Amino acid sequence: MTQNFRNSEYENTSQAEETLRLLAELPPPADLKDRVHYRLAAERTKPMHRSFWSLWMPAQRLQYAAAAVLVVAVAGSTWGVYHTRPQAGQKAGPSTQIAPAVPHDAGGFGTAGAERVPPTLSPIKVPPAPKKKPSASKMAKPSPKVLAPQAAQQTSPTPAANQ
């Protein structure tokens, strides 16, 4: 039984492989080589792909050299920009105006109404306004909240006084 099964298995496989072998032995077209030769010849005679740079600079070594010079120039200028700025600032001093120090008593919005005066203009001196003494008739009345505790102190007798 097992032997029969093995035999049929072998037969199956060998027949299948015979089919694959026939497939592998199918003859190629007669003029295949000629067509391949023709295609290769056409590819060889085709003008080479020329890039934009090759029009301007034909030698490849020169192109590489020019590209290297460009890279070095860009790298050098970048390095220069990042490394020379702080030194120039130290020599020339601060280019911006420093705001005057604000006293702490003025609060958080002390400079809100400040006017910037350009240093090129001479400041206009304004004479100080005359101080007027407030007259008695125009004197503002004190608020009742301020007066109330004083009145309460005067009217209510202290516990010590009652005793």
Next chain:
Amino acid sequence: MEIPTTAAMKPTESKAQFDSISDARVEDAGVAIAALVDEFAGTLYRVAYSVLRNAADAEDAVQETYLRVLRHRNSLSEIRDPRVWLVRIVWNVVLDRKRRAKTRPETDDIADLARMLPASGLSAEERVASAQHHEHVLRAVTQLPEKEQRVLILSAFEELSSVEIAQILGTTESTIRSRLFRARNLLSNVLSHSRSVR
């Protein structure tokens, strides 16, 4: 076969001398590639056809293979076994093409192919039966896992040893042997199963 090697590159003093040497190199490479075409175009076509099962596609694959060789003509002298090298290139080209054309149904191709296989010395009835058998086998092969299928297809080429198949597929000889063993078993199972169904 030995590939005609290209002229050795030497430092030159003048541009004219350099140009003449590079021209000679190009010419030598052209001669070498022409020799490769004459020697192996048929083999490459058969390998391509066994996978693609289409004459025009197989020829395209062969042409693309030689174009790739042309692009790498400077390294031709480094190739030890040009046959295996070329079969490997065409194999990769073929697999690329097959991957791209995966959506195309193969059913009709197999029936056509089975009719194309040689059946000389057979009567008309026997030819029909033979074509049906080939079709049955080819369908069974397509049901195998991809790796086993590839090994089985390449092993059908008598000119390729298991070592060379291993080089083409980029694996070891023992792997190829075990895959081939597995492929034969699977194929036998598929064929006996389909016969019992019929």
